[in-house]
Amino acid sequence: MDPQLHVVTGKGGVGKTTVAAALALALASDGGRVLLAEVEGRQGLAQLFDVAPLPYAEVRLAPAPSGGEVVGLAIDPEAALYEYLDLFYRLGPAGKLLRKVGAVDFATTVAPGLRDVLLTGKIYEAVGQRRAGRQEYDAVVVDAPPTGRITRFLNVGSEVSGLAKVGPIRAQADAITSLVKSSRAVVHVVTLLEEMPVQETADGITELESAGIPIGRVIVNGMRTRWLDAAQRAQMAGLDSDATALKHHAAKTAATLKHLGMARPVGSAKSMLDEAIRHEARLEQEDEQLAAVHALDARAAELPWIDDGVDMAALLELATTLRTAVVNA
Amino acid sequence: MSQASTPDHVEHVLDVDALIDDRSIRILVCCGSGGVGKTTMSAAIGLRAAERGRRAVVLTIDPARRLAQSMGLVELDNEPRRVAGVDGSAGGSLDAMALDMKRTFDEIVEAHSDPERTAAILANPFYQSLSSSFAGTQEYMAMEKLAQLSRQAQNEGTWDLIIVDTPPSRSALDFLDAPERLGSFLDGQFIRVLIVPSRKGARAGLRVFNAGMGVVSGVLDRILGAQVLEDVRTFASSLDAMFGSFRERADATYRMLKEPGTTFVVVSAPEPDALREAAYFVDRLSVDALPLAGLLVNRVHRPLTTAITADAAAAGAERIEAMLVAEPSAEASADDSPEDSLRLTSAMLRLHAESARRFQREIRLVDRFTAGYESIPVLLVDALAQDVHDLEALRRVGQMLGSGQPT
Numbered sequence: 001m002d003p004q005l006h007v008v009t010g011k012g013g014v015g016k017t018t019v020a021a022a023l024a025l026a027l028a029s030d031g032g033r034v035l036l037a038e039v040e041g042r043q044g045l046a047q048l049f050d051v052a053p054l055p056y057a058e059v060r061l062a063p064a065p066s067g068g069e070v071v072g073l074a075i076d077p078e079a080a081l082y083e084y085l086d087l088f089y090r091l092g093p094a095g096k097l098l099r100k101v102g103a104v105d106f107a108t109t110v111a112p113g114l115r116d117v118l119l120t121g122k123i124y125e126a127v128g129q130r131r132a133g134r135q136e137y138d139a140v141v142v143d144a145p146p147t148g149r150i151t152r153f154l155n156v157g158s159e160v161s162g163l164a165k166v167g168p169i170r171a172q173a174d175a176i177t178s179l180v181k182s183s184r185a186v187v188h189v190v191t192l193l194e195e196m197p198v199q200e201t202a203d204g205i206t207e208l209e210s211a212g213i214p215i216g217r218v219i220v221n222g223m224r225t226r227w228l229d230a231a232q233r234a235q236m237a238g239l240d241s242d243a244t245a246l247k248h249h250a251a252k253t254a255a256t257l258k259h260l261g262m263a264r265p266v267g268s269a270k271s272m273l274d275e276a277i278r279h280e281a282r283l284e285q286e287d288e289q290l291a292a293v294h295a296l297d298a299r300a301a302e303l304p305w306i307d308d309g310v311d312m313a314a315l316l317e318l319a320t321t322l323r324t325a326v327v328n329a
Numbered sequence: 330m331s332q333a334s335t336p337d338h339v340e341h342v343l344d345v346d347a348l349i350d351d352r353s354i355r356i357l358v359c360c361g362s363g364g365v366g367k368t369t370m371s372a373a374i375g376l377r378a379a380e381r382g383r384r385a386v387v388l389t390i391d392p393a394r395r396l397a398q399s400m401g402l403v404e405l406d407n408e409p410r411r412v413a414g415v416d417g418s419a420g421g422s423l424d425a426m427a428l429d430m431k432r433t434f435d436e437i438v439e440a441h442s443d444p445e446r447t448a449a450i451l452a453n454p455f456y457q458s459l460s461s462s463f464a465g466t467q468e469y470m471a472m473e474k475l476a477q478l479s480r481q482a483q484n485e486g487t488w489d490l491i492i493v494d495t496p497p498s499r500s501a502l503d504f505l506d507a508p509e510r511l512g513s514f515l516d517g518q519f520i521r522v523l524i525v526p527s528r529k530g531a532r533a534g535l536r537v538f539n540a541g542m543g544v545v546s547g548v549l550d551r552i553l554g555a556q557v558l559e560d561v562r563t564f565a566s567s568l569d570a571m572f573g574s575f576r577e578r579a580d581a582t583y584r585m586l587k588e589p590g591t592t593f594v595v596v597s598a599p600e601p602d603a604l605r606e607a608a609y610f611v612d613r614l615s616v617d618a619l620p621l622a623g624l625l626v627n628r629v630h631r632p633l634t635t636a637i638t639a640d641a642a643a644a645g646a647e648r649i650e651a652m653l654v655a656e657p658s659a660e661a662s663a664d665d666s667p668e669d670s671l672r673l674t675s676a677m678l679r680l681h682a683e684s685a686r687r688f689q690r691e692i693r694l695v696d697r698f699t700a701g702y703e704s705i706p707v708l709l710v711d712a713l714a715q716d717v718h719d720l721e722a723l724r725r726v727g728q729m730l731g732s733g734q735p736t
Contacts, residue, residue, distance in 0.1 A: 012497065013364030013603075044602075102519035105510070113458070146363075195716050196393055227680040232673055252670040253677065257637075260645045264636040271634030272677045278633075279680055281714060307683075308690060309601070 003186040005127050005179065006141045006216065009150040009204065010190030011197040015221040017044040018310050019190045019303065020143040021070075022318035026327050028068030029319060032138035035126050036061060037073045039119045040145060045072045048310065056080075062312065064319075071137070073126070077108040080118040117156045117169055120176045127179065147189065147204035154180045154187070155211045186216035188326065191293065193220060193286040198293060205296055217326050218297035220290070222305045226283060228276065236280035239273065249273055301325035343594075343623030343706035345730040349378040349490070354592055356479065356491045356585075357622070360504055361596035362606035363497040366627040368392045369717055369726060370596050370710075371494040372400060372425070376720065377727030378490055379423035380416045385490040386424040386482075388474055390467065391497055399719045400425045407432045409478070414720045424488065430470040434460040437473060442567070450567045455560035465507030467496040472508045472582040479585060502613055505583075512579035520565040522546075592622040597698075599629055599691035599709075604698045611702060623706035625730070626695055630712050632684040639685035646678035 006027070008020040017038070024036040035058065038045050046053045049061045054074035061072040081104060098104050107114050129136040145153045157177030179185055187208055191197040205215055228236060239246045250269050257265035293300050303321055306314045348354065359371045368389050375387035386409050392402065400412050402425055409424035438450050450456050460466060475493050482488045495504040514520070550558055585591065593614055597607035607624060614621045637645075649671050699707055710729050717723050 011364065012362075013598075013600075102514065102517050106514060106519050195395075199394075225679075225683065227676045227683070229676075231669075232676060235673070249670070249673070253674050256649070256671060256674045257645070260648060262637055262641065262645060264634075268634050268636045271632075271636075272681050274633050275681055275684060276673075276677045278714065285715065307686060 002139075003184055003214075003216070004135075004137075004139055005123070005185040006139060007144045007150070007154065007180075007185065007187045008142060008190060008219075009144045009147050009187060010219075010221075011148075011200040012146045014190045014192050014197050016146070016190050017048055017143045018306075018315070018318070019188075019219055019221055019322075020141050021045065021048055022303070022315050023188070023322050023326060024070045024139075024141040025062065025064050025315055025319035026323040027139040027141065028064035028070050029066060029323060031066045031068045032064070033069055033071065033136070034064070035071050035073060035137045035140045036143070037075055037123055037126065037140065038143040039075045039123075040143075041074070041076060043074060044143060045074065048315075049312075062315075065316075073122075075119050075122045077115045077118045078104060080122050081107055084118065084121070113152075113156060113173075114169065116153050117173050117176070120154065120156055120180075121172050124172075124176045124179055127184070144187075147200045150187065150204060151207040151211050151213065154208075154213055158211075181212050181214070183214065186214050188216040188219055190219045190221050192222050193289040193293070195285075195289065198289045202292070202296055215297075217329065218293055218300040219322075219326070220293055220300055220302045223302045224286075224305045228280060228283070232276075233280050233283060236273075236277050237284070239277055246273065299325070299329060301329075340703050341623075341706040343625065343708035345374065345377070345625075345708065346381070348592070348594075348622055349374065349381060349383060352489065353590060355482070355489065356475070356493065356591040358493045358495065358586070358591065358593045359596055360495045360593060360610060362603050365596050365598045365603050367497075367596045368494045369396060369723075370594075370625055370627060370730075371492050372396060372717075373723050373726035373730060374594075375423055375425065375492045376412075376415065376723050377731055378492070379412075379421040380419060380724075380727075382419035382421040383490040384422050384488050385492060386426070386478060386488045387492045387494070388426055388428060388471070388478060389494045390428050390471055392427055392494075393716065395716060395718050396723075397427060399717055399723055402427050407436075407474075412720075428467070428471055428474055430467045431460045433470040433474055434466065438568075446567050450564065453560055453564045453567070455557070455564045459564075465503070465511045468504050468507035469511045469579065471496055471504070473578065476578070476582045476585060502609060505613060505617070508579040508582065512576045515568070515576075520561070586619055587617075589620075592620045594622050594625060596625045596627055598627050599694050601694060604694055608698060608701070611705065621705065623708065624698075624702075625708050625710055627710045628712040629691055629709045630684060630687050631709075632681060632688055634681075635685070637678075637681060637685070639682045639689060642678045642682035642685060646675045646682065649675035649678070 006020075006023060008016055008023060010016045010019075020038075021036060024034045028034040036045060038054075043053045045061065049072070051059075051061065051072075054072050056074065056076050056079040058071045058073050061070045063069050085098075108118065123140060123142055126137060127140050144150055155177060156173040189201045189204055191201045201218060205218075208215055235245075235249075239249065250266075250273055253273060254265045254269035257269055262268060301322060302325070303318050306318075348357070357374065359367050359374070361367050368391070371387055371389060372392070375385045378385040387400075388409075389397070389402070392400075397403075400423075401410065401414075407426065407429040409426040412423040412425050415421075415423045435451060438456075439447050442450065471493065475491065478488070478491050482491060546558055595607050595610050595614075597603045604626075611621060611624070613619075653668065653671060653675075695707070695709070699705070708730065710726075713722070713726065715722070717726065
């Protein structure tokens with residue numbers, strides 16, 4: 001069975017929200033209905049899809065190819081707590097008292113693990129939600145907390161085990177944990193081809209694996225075009241220590257720039273060669289990081305750098321890539 | 330910085346050298362959203378300050394392994410250590426430490442309780458969760474450590490400049506808000522009410538209130554399981570002696586940030602999200618009357634020449650590619666340029682077009698920010714080719730922050 005819950009994590013700043021949104025579009029693109037949920041109160045989805053801030057309710061975000069659609073939900077722990085209390089206790093005015101004495105604050109921010117149970121509980125509910133005898137959502141995608149916190153976030157069962165030993169929270173946490181550890185769920189890790197995000201990806205995967213949580217794809221975001229081919233790269237790599245060759249290339253480049261009628265051909269040629277040498281140094285580092293990524297996931301997905309801000313067209317382009325590399329992999 | 334590469338609206342350039350040479354500044358807080366290079370900036374400012382004669386200490390939060398190693402931060406004992414290899418000829422020195430939040434919390438408990446009570450608190454499951462995983466603990470402990478360092482600096486004259494990195498929260502504002510949140514919880518009504526039953530002689534008014542609270546804690550007991558509230562209760566009772574002091578400490582630290590001698594540097598990156606967070610932070614500092622030195626926009630990708638624009642470069646590459654397709658050999662011989670050289674030039678033009686476009690976009694984003702904050706000094710810091718691995722690399726970052734570009 002295809003996994004139904006897709007959790008998207010990664011180091012801060014690698015583009016988790018963008019990748020989660022593109023993945024939701026990819027999953028919805030054969031006519032499916034997909035829920036895209038955020039849990040950090042940042043309204044990142046509203047910003048990305050350029051819509052008004054999302055309420056604590058499911059809102060249609062975007063249509064997907066072939067009649068599919070992506071529905072957005074911003075999960076708020078406080079609202080989830082009230083919903084939960086209403087469901088189980090029909091509190092009425094006592095709810096106000098809870099808030100007044102700081103019990104709500106306590107439950108949603110201080111009580112260890114409880115916030116995560118409330119957030120993941122809502123996700124769990126969405127996965128199981130049914131309407132007219134079938135699944136409400138074909139898939140649920142979560143724009144999740146960063147790699148450093150993801151295992152704790154998903155592994156709520158063991159997180160609250162030392163605290164809530166009995167009671168409905170305990171039961172809820174256990175149910176979430178068993179979903180997250182089953183073949184119905186999968187965690188994708190987004191990274192850039194830079195040292196720290198790749199290192200964090202490796203650390204995160206080790207942690208998730210030891211908690212028994214299934215890993216999906218590593219997704220390399222922001223891949224830049226490689227403007228130099230192998231022969232050109234070798235040339236550039238040699239230029240750093242070969243002044244004669246550098247001079248030779250600079251003269252030829254300057255001649256071409258002059259022929260094209262470019263401004264300041266001699267100076268520009270030198271600068272452009274330096275840019276190319278710098279580019280080559282960067283490609284070498286990227287190769288090293290890509291090798292490290294492939295050691296983690298030989299079939300890691302690669303998404304291109306988006307030049308001028310992510311809009312709907314860009315999201316659909318990324319979705320097409322993810323459809324091949326993640327959904328149908 | 331050349332004129333062409335300065336955003337239109339930057340009226341004042343942030344002069345980091347002037348900042349660290351100003352002896353009246355004793356605390357410098359680097360803040361900003363996660364992933365913008367705050368820790369590296371803090372460390373680089375610290376090193377530069379030390380080599381310009383300040384006796385500086387850097388409090389880092391969760392430094393990358395190699396950055397920590399570059400400063401010799403191998404002994405993680407929650408105390409500042411002298412950084413070796415710093416040029417002390419101007420009379421300065423550099424100490425550095427990485428915050429251990431649990432240990433800092435433990436130390437507060439130890440300082441305020443007798444050994445028996447300390448042991449009870451440290452063993453309490455609720456305390457253990459609170460001190461190691463509550464989202465606000467790191468922020469609170471960073472403030473706490475800053476206060477400790479500041480006291481030590483004042484009483485013992487150990488340092489004349491403290492540079493604080495802030496925790497890598499998603500939102501820059503957490504640093505300011507979390508201590509208050511934790512402080513008011515630890516010192517608040519909720520905990521007081523929880524421990525009232527264990528106090529003798531509760532006043533009559535409280536009894537009525539307690540009836541209501543009975544309902545509340547009954548509900549919480551059922552949700553969480555009775556053990557949780559019991560742990561909280563025990564924890565709270567053990568902490569009874571420290572009540573008041575938590576809130577007071579948070580308030581005192583916050584007041585310290587408002588004193589002359591403290592200044593904030595907001596670190597950002599030329600990306601919409603990071604700049605939006607920077608704007609929130611700048612607004613907040615202004616509302617709270619906290620002093621702002623300026624904005625560092627880190628990781629700017631500057632092309633090496635601006636003589637050829639992005640459009641001109643792309644058009645040039647297209648012309649070369651068309652020539653190569655039309656008449657590869659003829660064109661090559663006419664121009665006395667072998668085909669390979671033409672191909673290389675076209676690849677370099679494409680590369681340059683991309684860098685120039687990226688830089689344009691980054692400058693546009695910074696412009697959009699500075700348009701709303703014209704009086705704020707801004708400094709663009711170029712992206713590093715490599716992560717910082719040693720003190721020399723950190724020194725080069727410092728040079729970029731100070732007088733100019735590295736050589």
